[in-house]
Amino acid sequence: MTSSTPSARRLTAGVAAAMGLMLAVSGCSSDAGTSDSGEYGAPDKDLKASITYGLWDKNQVSAIEENIDAFNELYPNIEVNVNVTPYSEYWTKLQTQGSSKTLPDVFWMNGPNIGLYASNGLLEPIAGAVDAGDIELSNYPESLVDLYNVGDEQYGVPKDFDTIGVWTNKALFEQAGVELPSEDWTWDDFQTAATEISTALAGEGIYGAAGGMDGQTTYYNTIFQAGGSVIDGDTSGYASEGSQAGIQFWSDLIASGGSPSIQQLTDTTADQWFTSGKLAMYWGGSWFRSALTDLPFAGDITALPLPAGEEQATVIHGVSNVVSADSKNKQAAQAFQVFLASEEAQQQQGDAGAMIPAFTGTQDAFTQSMPDANLQIFLDAVEYSKPLPVSNNSAVWNALETELLPQAFSGERPTAEVTAELAEQMDAALAEE
Amino acid sequence: MTTETHTPGSPALTRTGRAARAGRGAPPQPPRRRFAGDGIWPWLFLAPLVGGISVFYFWPILQTAFYSLTDWGAFGGWDFAGFENYVALFADPALYLSFGNTLLYTGIVMLGIPIAVFLASLLNLPGLRFASLYRVLFFLPYVAMPTAVAMVWRIIFNGDFGLLNYGLGFLGIDGPYWISTPGAATVAVAIVGLWSSLGFAMIVLAAGLKSIPPEMYEASELDGATRWRQFRSITVPLLTPSIFFISIVTIISSFQVFDLLYAILGSSNPVLPKSMSLVYFFYREGFVNNDKGYAAAIAMVIFVIIGIVTAIQFRLQKRWVQVD
Numbered sequence: 001m002t003s004s005t006p007s008a009r010r011l012t013a014g015v016a017a018a019m020g021l022m023l024a025v026s027g028c029s030s031d032a033g034t035s036d037s038g039e040y041g042a043p044d045k046d047l048k049a050s051i052t053y054g055l056w057d058k059n060q061v062s063a064i065e066e067n068i069d070a071f072n073e074l075y076p077n078i079e080v081n082v083n084v085t086p087y088s089e090y091w092t093k094l095q096t097q098g099s100s101k102t103l104p105d106v107f108w109m110n111g112p113n114i115g116l117y118a119s120n121g122l123l124e125p126i127a128g129a130v131d132a133g134d135i136e137l138s139n140y141p142e143s144l145v146d147l148y149n150v151g152d153e154q155y156g157v158p159k160d161f162d163t164i165g166v167w168t169n170k171a172l173f174e175q176a177g178v179e180l181p182s183e184d185w186t187w188d189d190f191q192t193a194a195t196e197i198s199t200a201l202a203g204e205g206i207y208g209a210a211g212g213m214d215g216q217t218t219y220y221n222t223i224f225q226a227g228g229s230v231i232d233g234d235t236s237g238y239a240s241e242g243s244q245a246g247i248q249f250w251s252d253l254i255a256s257g258g259s260p261s262i263q264q265l266t267d268t269t270a271d272q273w274f275t276s277g278k279l280a281m282y283w284g285g286s287w288f289r290s291a292l293t294d295l296p297f298a299g300d301i302t303a304l305p306l307p308a309g310e311e312q313a314t315v316i317h318g319v320s321n322v323v324s325a326d327s328k329n330k331q332a333a334q335a336f337q338v339f340l341a342s343e344e345a346q347q348q349q350g351d352a353g354a355m356i357p358a359f360t361g362t363q364d365a366f367t368q369s370m371p372d373a374n375l376q377i378f379l380d381a382v383e384y385s386k387p388l389p390v391s392n393n394s395a396v397w398n399a400l401e402t403e404l405l406p407q408a409f410s411g412e413r414p415t416a417e418v419t420a421e422l423a424e425q426m427d428a429a430l431a432e433e
Numbered sequence: 434m435t436t437e438t439h440t441p442g443s444p445a446l447t448r449t450g451r452a453a454r455a456g457r458g459a460p461p462q463p464p465r466r467r468f469a470g471d472g473i474w475p476w477l478f479l480a481p482l483v484g485g486i487s488v489f490y491f492w493p494i495l496q497t498a499f500y501s502l503t504d505w506g507a508f509g510g511w512d513f514a515g516f517e518n519y520v521a522l523f524a525d526p527a528l529y530l531s532f533g534n535t536l537l538y539t540g541i542v543m544l545g546i547p548i549a550v551f552l553a554s555l556l557n558l559p560g561l562r563f564a565s566l567y568r569v570l571f572f573l574p575y576v577a578m579p580t581a582v583a584m585v586w587r588i589i590f591n592g593d594f595g596l597l598n599y600g601l602g603f604l605g606i607d608g609p610y611w612i613s614t615p616g617a618a619t620v621a622v623a624i625v626g627l628w629s630s631l632g633f634a635m636i637v638l639a640a641g642l643k644s645i646p647p648e649m650y651e652a653s654e655l656d657g658a659t660r661w662r663q664f665r666s667i668t669v670p671l672l673t674p675s676i677f678f679i680s681i682v683t684i685i686s687s688f689q690v691f692d693l694l695y696a697i698l699g700s701s702n703p704v705l706p707k708s709m710s711l712v713y714f715f716y717r718e719g720f721v722n723n724d725k726g727y728a729a730a731i732a733m734v735i736f737v738i739i740g741i742v743t744a745i746q747f748r749l750q751k752r753w754v755q756v757d
Contacts, residue, residue, distance in 0.1 A: 098508040213703075266613035267613055406703035
């Protein structure tokens with residue numbers, strides 16, 4: 001036997017290595033203060049600079065390359081380097097970059113994170129560009145413009161937007177002998193259709209609809225439709241009656257058998273049920289369109305507006321381009337930010353068809369991408385849309401929602417009890433922000 | 434048979450390890466004494482290793498220890514908070530929950546060690562055909578990316594359409610929703626952990642088996658020992674140093690389970706808060722909730738737990754590890 005000594009050595013190194021890995025959470029301490037807000041001004045045409053553009057969706061890169069080419073016709077000497085990080089790592093990476101003041105010059109921002117970055121002084125407001133008339137806020141959906149307004153400062157305008165609708169598989173309605181609902185349907189119509197289809201097609205493991213595992217596409221909408229709120233100023237809105245009704249909607253759906261159980265939906269997500277042809281109605285965002293193109297039953301799919309509760313409502317959200325407050329080439333970065341907000345740039349984005357551009361009047365290309373699917377409903381929904389509920393550290397209470405709400409959906413605990421607990425814990429989390 | 438086992442930190446061994454190895458086969462030499470005249474040379478040889486370890490391991494450990502006493506902003510900047518994080522941590526039920534889950538996980542993965550001993554000695558049977566093919570097959574999971582492994586197992590564990598429940602169906606068993614039932618989720622992840630650590634354990638054990646002199650088996654055969662008797666009375670006792678090494682490494686890596694759990698269960702799984710491990714708890718506080726001071730305190734607790742468990746194992750080894 002010869003291995004003991006070397007193995008013991010390896011072991012010592014292994015222990016050290018393992019613990020080092022585990023503990024490799026070091027960081028530089030730095031003071032997070034607002035940097036001087038440089039004066040905004042359109043740069044000289046021959047400004048020479050190199051900037052980075054951070055984003056997470058590689059499907060949009062080809063449209064962005066077109067944007068950059070058009071931008072370089074205006075500013076031939078500003079080089080834009082596109083830096084794509086998958087969404088799953090995007091925010092972790094961005095936070096590290098924020099801690100070491102090495103954020104990309106221009107980068108994508110979303111609703112749940114804008115508060116965190118803006119309130120810590122990491123972003124450059126766009127007030128200068130707005131005052132100069134280079135960005136006109138009225139060209140974009142108002143609720144989304146508000147989403148990027150933190151502490152009375154505007155930090156960006158939306159580059160695109162998404163609303164929620166019900167993606168419907170017409171063939172399954174036919175198979176179950178259930179009539180396709182009209183566009184002005186109600187909660188009751190939806191529940192009835194879901195239960196009828198589930199009952200009729202139970203033998204084939206097909207369900208009418210899928211319960212709510214995700215706020216943005218499901219229960220936030222019903223909460224708004226019942227007159228409730230998710231977050232109200234700096235307290236939780238979950239204790240309100242409307243919010244309870246919005247949650248109860250999904251508990252009822254599962255209890256009636258209209259939806260797979262919470263466990264089934266954890267193992268196989270609602271969008272997977274739908275794309276496998278085993279779900280008749282799926283509450284999903286407009287972004288889901290790109291997942292539908294290659295389905296064998298793409299021709300059977302049509303979109304319906306959300307069924308109305310006490311009022312009609314949908315969640316709206318959209319990504320924004322923001323400029324880092326620590327950018328070394330702030331003038332060039334802001335020029336690029338302004339260009340990306342322009343009608344020309346957003347039209348290019350829309351024509352590429354990956355998402356709905358935010359600039360009013362550039363959205364036709366999206367509705368034409370599936371002409372028979374009635375995609376217009378996603379644009380019409382803007383009228384009654386409400387912004388995605390966010391706060392300065394949304395991730396904390398988003399985790400609470402994921403932990404607690406399924407207990408109400410599954411019927412394990414009464415809805416009122418769960419929402420009361422959620423409201424209490426969420427208030428505590430919000431108080432720490 | 435020369436098995437050298439030592440107690441950690443024994444100064445004689447660290448100095449003479451090289452000499453001892455070089456002297457193997459040659460008549461044993463007395464340990465070389467260190468002379469004052471060695472001067473700076475030993476340190477120069479050690480410098481690259483010591484330097485690397487200091488910069489990349491010891492310094493971060495010290496930093497983490499310090500930061501566990503602070504309160505962090507989301508983007509750096511800290512205030513000294515004393516033992517506030519520790520007070521809050523020890524009052525946090527999530528700590529005990531995740532510790533319990535980690536223990537359960539570790540316990541199940543440890544079951545892999547006897548399995549590995551058994552399989553490794555089967556693979557070592559003389560005259561076994563395709564032995565190297567089997568070795569590759571068993572070792573593959575160890576070198577496969579944990580996320581890729583997790584994705585495949587996630588499909589196997591699927592409650593409605595998964596391979597596992599499909600198979601159990603033939604036996605008349607109605608399988609649970611593995612990854613979305615509290616309890617079952619931890620067991621499911623541990624099964625994957627066991628499966629993927631098997632290869633490494635078997636490689637180490639195979640090396641140990643090769644060093645058992647064949648004469649011992651021949652002699653025992655002449656004495657009429659069966660294969661099973663040989664396994665119990667020769668193979669296992671002479672493998673104990675390798676088994677000890679494996680158990681140390683397995684426990685340390687099990688206490689740090691994160692990637693498998695995160696990738697198999699998925700970050701939006703409602704049972705995750707009930708099934709999380711210590712390191713997932715650390716990740717959640719540090720990188721989801723942006724509370725890095727608190728996360729540093731969790732890391733220190735994990736550090737101390739692993740240190741204590743490893744120290745206990747080194748003490749207990751005297752009782753069962755074969756030295757002669």
